[in-house]
């Protein structure tokens with residue numbers, strides 16, 4: 001996919017899934033540093049793009065990556081890896097220079113025109129300690145609400161789970177989008193995975 005929109009800072013192009021070779025040919029915005037240094041972040045995008053199941057979508061201004069969303073298999077130590085149709089939305093980030101222009105929502109809209117995502121149960125494990133509370137000027141609950149709206153715009157819903165990492169703080173959340181082509185048995189298998197620690201009396 002490739003789409004262009006015009007913002008008050010100029011045109012923004014959305015494209016993906018992109019290859020690591022293509023990512024190598026681009027620069028990365030210096031404020032894409034919420035999770036790691038921009039240089040390391042660009043390397044991480046390349047690594048995900050190189051994985052057979054990895055998907056990287058970017059928002060670009062000229063030769064500069066100004067935002068991205070990526071998907072990969074869940075962490076091998078997590079419960080979700082036991083499910084054959086679960087893919088994790090690993091992160092979405094928009095450069096601070098370009099935030100609040102509708103770019104995150106547009107990037108997701110464009111990404112979800114890829115029907116391959118309808119074959120998967122997509123999860124996003126949201127831990128508040130990853131959020132940009134410092135520069136967004138949002139409180140933890142406002143930030144959580146913002147993310148629910150952003151993910152909700154492409155069909156994610158919050159799901160309860162007894163995953164201990166999610167339970168560590170009440171602002172953490174598991175967001176889930178069940179693709180329209182996912183079969184009943186895979187949905188049931190996922191339902192069972194959400195609660196693993198219940199004691200049956």
Ligand SMILES: CC(C)(COP(=O)(O)OP(=O)(O)OC[C@H]1O[C@@H](n2cnc3c(N)ncnc32)[C@H](O)[C@@H]1OP(=O)(O)O)[C@@H](O)C(=O)NCCC(=O)NCCS
Nearest residue numbers: 034091092093094099100101102103104105131132136149
């Ligand atoms: C979360 C993030 C991706 C949003 O990117 P963005 O391009 O600014 O988001 P958009 O412009 O598409 O806005 C989406 C919604 O969030 C709201 N929003 C975004 N930033 C906001 C802010 N700082 N304060 C208040 N509202 C905000 C917008 O008003 C919009 O609201 P709506 O749903 O009512 O339309 C960006 O803030 C970011 O990269 N944060 C750091 C990384 C992160 O937290 N990622 C998510 C967890 S992986």
